[in-house]
Amino acid sequence: MIVLFTDFGLAGPYTGQMKAVLASHAPAVPVIDLFADAPAFQPCLSAYLLAAYCGAVPQGGVLLGVVDPGVGTDRLPLVVRAGGRWYVGPDNGLFELVMRRAGAVGANVAAWTIDWRPDRLSASFHGRDLFAPVAARLALGEPPPGTPVPVESVRRPDWPDDLARIVYVDVYGNALTGLRAAMLGDGVELEAGGRRVKRARTFGDVPVGEAIWYENGNGLAEIAVNQGRADGVLGLKVGDEVGVSGAAM
Amino acid sequence: MIVLFTDFGLAGPYTGQMKAVLASHAPAVPVIDLFADAPAFQPCLSAYLLAAYCGAVPQGGVLLGVVDPGVGTDRLPLVVRAGGRWYVGPDNGLFELVMRRAGAVGANVAAWTIDWRPDRLSASFHGRDLFAPVAARLALGEPPPGTPVPVESVRRPDWPDDLARIVYVDVYGNALTGLRAAMLGDGVELEAGGRRVKRARTFGDVPVGEAIWYENGNGLAEIAVNQGRADGVLGLKVGDEVGVSGAAM
């Protein structure tokens, strides 16, 4: 399985062109759109989102991750192996949290730069020209077409373990933070959009129109308004800082 | 074939996570996105839309329908068999109209509650954790993992046969009603956004910019403006009531 995590959108040509390349290299491999609207041009915000949702990739599967403001510059193309999964994309921190958390549970982490180059490499679309062919090869069981590098050389040690910012606003207007709920006590309140928000178990625990935060289906602290849009009601958008109070994190 | 009918959106993680589950349980079964933007949190509006479009599901196929404001509460998870197709989703009326119309043409209708539970059931995402695995099993020919219940116990007999409201606004701004055109005479006018709109056969029958209603490709009465957006011109949105005049319904 190849799972896509990008800021490319679905309706336009970028995801489709990548899929056409994947289908010609690995026609029998299922391709799944996980995120096509990751925080645009923001690898750091994206990294916390990616780490929470990489469980959609089965063991041995490939996550093709492209949030790549540095395309066309000299940032390196990268393959990472972490927690039994492959990751393919730019060396800009996008895979920092999956490496860190895989390491924390004792799994092997390894990294390669991609040395292979296609016959034609456009300046602006490495997702299609470089990363997609490499992802297809890995999905077919081939080794990374590049050179092993020390994992330390591609890490971002200064980034925090959890990120107290909004990393995604979903289709319902719910605001996902980069904070894992398991790291927060039940008494913790989040501050967002100038308001304090208490923890609840699910939407149904509070009246219609009230804001809560809860552990979402992927373990992140998520701010929602029951049958309303938290982004509108609280004025939240991707990148906003979130306050944490009431208990140690 | 598994056909998806949800209010999850496509770009974000919900549809993708469901598809990753489907692909791991039933890798050879095609999965089709029918609606990812059904009326959010509104099972009743969604039910009339679903019934008009369920023909996309072949005989023996599965419609996985998740418009589920009650997720995390005690509403039941349901499997329905109607008109030769399987339906999987919450017991909130979403499948009322497919049951009613299948019954009307003499096909068998049956229902089961889902007793099976996954190892981990999140409070907020039964689509991925509960409904998707069940849909995959049904698509593979397995029986419903639950208990037969009387069909009457999951019906909504008080809902009308046709719904005089806007149930969907499409990409062109056309407004689909919950009214089947075959139940309306040629002389019927619809009132929407403060205007009376006459019936026509197709866009091309009226001048550019004029509003009409017509039978759309799935049998619903649809309000459109030739080469314009009916939602903008008439001020229409999902949930708005529609008047019916000029002939008996």
Add this chain to the structure above:
Amino acid sequence: MIVLFTDFGLAGPYTGQMKAVLASHAPAVPVIDLFADAPAFQPCLSAYLLAAYCGAVPQGGVLLGVVDPGVGTDRLPLVVRAGGRWYVGPDNGLFELVMRRAGAVGANVAAWTIDWRPDRLSASFHGRDLFAPVAARLALGEPPPGTPVPVESVRRPDWPDDLARIVYVDVYGNALTGLRAAMLGDGVELEAGGRRVKRARTFGDVPVGEAIWYENGNGLAEIAVNQGRADGVLGLKVGDEVGVSGAAM
């Protein structure tokens, strides 16, 4: 492979209903969404976009192209063979530029009207009822179900070779023109939104917030703002005219 080029959107039912038809006729053929947001109701703008991106279709593959304001009128349904690929859709100029450019490199170009009709042909949705079944047949190696016609009879000779208009605004706000960059000198400046924009190689060549134009990954001249949205900054939208100055085109 069947590649979709439409103005249908992805979230709603039109693309999904087409895919359900394709999956029932040709279940083993991969289907790729290339554009679901081509310029709505505008075959001419769409034609220049399509011609730049048809390379996603492999040799022998099928592009199913539906931008069809004339659906329900007497415009002809068409199959075109150009550059080793099949094209299926309405006879409204959508395939003019692929025919013209395939001819320019010496490949064979041929055209057929579609005589086959389905048992039920809706007035408003030929994409699902007529074009999709034909695309599936062609993908399975069957001949066009229709009558050869002189290519000249379906051409649009009065259209220019390159179109000095915005033909697409992408997910990042970049504005794609209908101009091939290879036809423009390095010194050419484009005028859009009242500003003159110089050529650069990639985003990274200019400071954050500055506008450039460059050759995009498919050969079109594309106007962008480094880490900003050109549509917002320059006030650009699909259909806008673009000035070309500073060198012969």
